[in-house]
Amino acid sequence: MKRPTIADIAREAGVSKGAVSYALNGRPGVSPATRERILAVAGRLNFHADSNARALAGAQARxxxxxxxxxxxxxxxxxxxxxxxxxxxxxxxxxxxxxxxxxxxxxxxxxxxxxxxxxxxxxxxxxxxxxxxxxxxxxxxxxxxxxxxxxxxxxxxxxxxxxxxDDAQSMEEAVQYLAALGHRRVARVGGIAEFAHTAIRTAAFTGVCDRLGLADAVTVAADYSGESGARATRRLLSRDDRPTAIIYDNDIMAVAGLSVAHELGVAVPGQLSIVAWDDSPVCRLLHPPLTALTRDxxxxxxxxxxxxxxxxxxxxxxxxxxxxxxxxxxxxxxxxxx
Amino acid sequence: MKRPTIADIAREAGVSKGAVSYALNGRPGVSPATRERILAVAGRLNFHADSNARALAGAQARxxxxxxxxxxxxxxxxxxxxxxxxxxxxxxxxxxxxxxxxxxxxxxxxxxxxxxxxxxxxxxxxxxxxxxxxxxxxxxxxxxxxxxxxxxxxxxxxxxxxxxxDDAQSMEEAVQYLAALGHRRVARVGGIAEFAHTAIRTAAFTGVCDRLGLADAVTVAADYSGESGARATRRLLSRDDRPTAIIYDNDIMAVAGLSVAHELGVAVPGQLSIVAWDDSPVCRLLHPPLTALTRDxxxxxxxxxxxxxxxxxxxxxxxxxxxxxxxxxxxxxxxxxx
DNA sequence: CTGAAAGCGCTTACAG
DNA sequence: CTGAAAGCGCTTACAG
CATH class of the missing domain: 3.40.50.2300 (Response regulator)
Known part of the structure; x- marks a missing residue:
């Protein structure tokens, strides 16, 4: 069965092809009665205009x-x-x-x-x-x-x-929350540094930590992969003055961070708090479930x-x-x- | 700057539109020299044929x-x-x-x-x-x-x-491995039962468990979500003769299962072994990392x-x-x- | 409000 | 090997 064209619709409805086009696209140029008749025929034939022809003739490709x-x-x-x-x-x-x-x-x-x-x-x-x-x-x-x-x-x-x-605002919320919990050494595992939103988060993180007087608020660059998150976490937790809280730029790095903490015998949240940016079902399934920055x-x-x-x-x-x-x-x- | 058309190419190359089409599509009908000349012009103008016109004229939409x-x-x-x-x-x-x-x-x-x-x-x-x-x-x-x-x-x-x-073969491999580890009560948290591959896995699971003489090899139906996986796991672990190994039909349900085991104080892998079907980076990041059925x-x-x-x-x-x-x-x- | 016609940019037989 | 022409199925001014 060949696909119907506007010519078929026009013939069945007893009008011109132009009228069919106007009716289908909801444009003026056809009377309500004609329009209805055309739409009825199109509906009956389950007609859909050829998108290539439509686009070629100057309409949108959609x-x-x-x-x-x-x-x-x-x-x-x-x-x-x-x-x-x-x-x-x-x-x-x-x-x-x-x-x-x-x-x-x-x-x-x-x-x-x-x-x-x-x-x-x-x-x-x-x-x-x-x-x-x-x-x-x-x-x-x-x-x-x-x-x-x-x-x-x-x-x-x-x-x-x-x-x-406004990632700056969210970052502020997270750091202030950690500070309110008594954390003084907060670190961050950041996403790809070249991304504009990463730069904004980094600046906000540094800014708010400064303002709150938190010691060396360091951001370690990573690339969103679990491996990079694990590596960054190991580095942070091996420092003399290791952080007591870490904010991760995505959920997968946070999951990796939690694992590394387990591996090194650092209790979460007893000795280390973890925050993930961007929530996900996995965050809710872990032990402990991850505190996260959630957005729709x-x-x-x-x-x-x-x-x-x-x-x-x-x-x-x-x-x-x-x-x-x-x-x-x-x-x-x-x-x-x- | 208007987009070039084959007419533009034809003019520049001093040939007909048809020749341009033949040359661009690698069809016979133009001499090697002409073809090369046409392709050179097209390349210089960074020409790409309008996909709508192409499709409308009978070629593929690609x-x-x-x-x-x-x-x-x-x-x-x-x-x-x-x-x-x-x-x-x-x-x-x-x-x-x-x-x-x-x-x-x-x-x-x-x-x-x-x-x-x-x-x-x-x-x-x-x-x-x-x-x-x-x-x-x-x-x-x-x-x-x-x-x-x-x-x-x-x-x-x-x-x-x-x-x-061949999911049946993979299922067999998993169950045989668990049996070799000494497990006698193996359960499964299955995916959406209506999917054809789920039915195949279920049949294979039942079949191989029977063959190996494993006690009540039960499959609990779930829907791939973490919640459903957690629920199914709770049900399984609350039974009198709770299973000592569970195979999950996806990674997210396995993650949820691991969490529920923690929650109920069931040691993994000490008291419960967990296998995830379809591997993922998250499987490798957990504690313990999840044994998985991996495929490309x-x-x-x-x-x-x-x-x-x-x-x-x-x-x-x-x-x-x-x-x-x-x-x-x-x-x-x-x-x-x- | 309606119809007949041009044109979008290609592909593809069809003659030469 | 090449050119001129028809046609794909639409949209859209342009006349009536």
């Missing part, structure tokens, strides 16, 4: 693209991206948009995809994650004129609208998709700050046992 | 679709899908194919997407996960005539080619994509059995402490 850099082994582990994608699709589906997902090995490949997608007219816009300060992708997208939304802080987004959260990642996705659709439609778009991550205290943080 | 049912909260947690997608894209990218990812709430929605994708000419083929016996998606795809590959066992794939692994999920993705591309090209495609999961013994399994 596809947006998302590229994900595939680091050694962290992508599959962090729930972040799946939750983000869930949120994105929730909003995209509502508007009959599809998501093109592309894993890339590095920045150059990512840029090449943006250019290709643009010249192939494959996507109407893209979403950009993990921005760095002076990120070449921002400049490239501005030059291409491809609608784009950054999921990240404004200072790295150039003229592109962005969706972000899906909501960021919804918002980012919403902005992108507006940008594609040509509407004015303003950057949006989402709800910051808030502390969910659990068993991994406590007062020190004297 | 997109394949993957739908993922979004269960309560397990999708983001299991690394399985991200690893699968990584593998899929590795092979797809090699052939300039893109991946359309669609989250769906249920089976009906999923079927609707297949139909829509087909009528919109959006995808050249699809990949199907988590098949059930008598899965309506299989029949629907057969009826649509949309090329499709099942990632799952042949008995649920109908006439669609599939990529699968990315390789399944590569293979599935390869088959799908062959099916799209109209080549004959045969179902493929991949390397089965193998046991990676770690600290969570041991002989019982007498």
């Amino acid at each position: 596809v947006v693209g998302l590229t994900l850099q595939r680091p050694p082994s962290t992508l599959g582990v962090e729930p972040f991206f799946m939750e983000l994608i869930s949120g994105l699709e929730l909003e995209l589906s509502r508007h009959s948009y599809a998501l093109l997902l592309q894993m890339v090995a590095g920045r150059d490949e990512e840029l090449a995809f943006y250019e290709r997608w643009h010249s192939e007219a494959r996507v109407d816009g893209v979403l950009v994650c993990d921005v760095r300060t002076g990120d070449p992708r921002v400049a490239a997208l501005e030059a291409l004129g491809l609608p784009a939304i950054v999921i990240g802080p404004p200072d790295a987004s150039g003229s592109l609208p962005c969706v972000w959260s 990642i899906g909501a960021y996705g919804v918002r980012a998709a919403h902005l992108l659709l507006a940008a594609i439609a040509g509407d004015p778009v303003a950057s949006t700050r989402g709800e910051p991550a808030h502390l969910s205290p659990r068993g991994s943080t406590a007062r020190l046992i004297p | 997109v394949v679709g993957l739908t993922l049912q979004r269960p309560p909260s397990t999708l983001g947690v299991e690394p399985f899908f991200m690893e699968l997608i990584s593998g899929l894209e590795l092979e797809l990218s090699r052939h300039s194919y893109a991946l359309l990812l669609q989250m769906v709430a249920g089976r009906d929605e999923e079927l609707a997407f297949y139909e829509r994708w087909h009528s919109e000419a959006r995808v050249d083929g699809v990949l199907v996960c988590d098949v059930r016996t008598g899965d309506p998606r299989v029949a629907a795809l057969e009826a649509l005539g949309l090329p499709a590959i099942v990632i799952g066992p042949p008995d649920a794939s109908g006439s669609l080619p599939c990529v699968w692994s 999920i990315g390789a399944y993705g590569v293979r599935a994509a390869h088959l799908l591309l062959a099916a799209i090209a109209g080549d004959p495609v045969a179902s493929t059995r991949g390397e089965p999961a193998h046991l990676s013994p770690r600290g969570s399994t041991a002989r019982l402490i007498p």
